[in-house]
Amino acid sequence: MTNTLVLDVDGTLVDTNYHHAVAWFRAFRRFDITVPTWRLHRAIGMGGDKLVAAVAGDHVERERGDDLRQAWEAAFEPMLAEIRPLEGAHRLVAAALEQDFAVVLASSGKRHHVDHYLKLIDAVGLPSTSSDDVEETKPAPDLVEVALRKVDGGGRAVVIGDSVWDCDAARRAGLPVVCLRTGGFGEAELREHGASAVYEELDRLRADLTDLPMA
Structure with missing residues (x-):
């Protein structure tokens, strides 16, 4: 049986978290609503279906949720050309495939954004998820569960992410999680949310691929 890497994308493989916060x-x-960018950054990793209420309250979600999501997409779209892969992203994916892992990219982003990121990290053709695949995004476990169904691993699996929301989704799906600091979250809080290991960079994680916790 093949072990599976469930890889988050935004903040883990591509450097987007701060672009998302600004958007x-x-x-x-x-x-005419002001939400401090530090608070927005803390919510990045949630899907847009949950973020508005989390940072601005249920009343804003009821009154303006869909309008805000459309405005976010309009603000983020011009930034796509600025997005760059994080150092080591392609090397991690390539090494995992060479070591016979099943690799699936579990993103809650828009499908055309995810497709763009796949090109950036030379991962076109790998199975991946987007917000189109689920009704609830992170921290709900749905994306992780859908990602697992997209690969025929049949063995054990681990989630690799960058945010507390990745940790929460992995825990609810019954999987271990390993995190990167690349999304801007601190090591202590990632561990508090269940990360068994926290890495500063992708190349260091790549060196430990065969020692990652699996369930």
Whole structure:
């Protein structure tokens, strides 16, 4: 049986978290709502279906949720050309495949964003998820569960992410999680949310691929 790596994308393989925070800030300002960017950054990793209520309250979600998500997409779209893969992203994916892992990219992003990221890390053709695949995004476990169904691993699996929301989703799916600091979250809080190991960079994680916790 083949072991599976469930790889988060935003903040883990591509450097997008701060772009997302700025795009959300601009989206809220279009409706004269000011949410501090530090608070927005703390919510990045959640899907957009949950973020609005988390940072601005249920009443804003009820009144402006869909409008804000559309405004976020309009603000983020011009930034796509600025997005770059994180150092070691392609090497990690290539090494995992060479070591016979089943690799699936579990993103809650828009499908065309995910497709763009796959090109950036030379991973076109690998199975992947997007927000189109689930009704609930992270920290719900749905994306992890859908990702597992997209590969025929049949063995054990581990989630690799960068946020507390990745940790929560993995825990709810019954899987161990390993995290990167690349999304801007601290090691202590990632461990508090269940990360069994925290790495500063992808190349260090790649060196430990065969020693990752699996379940």
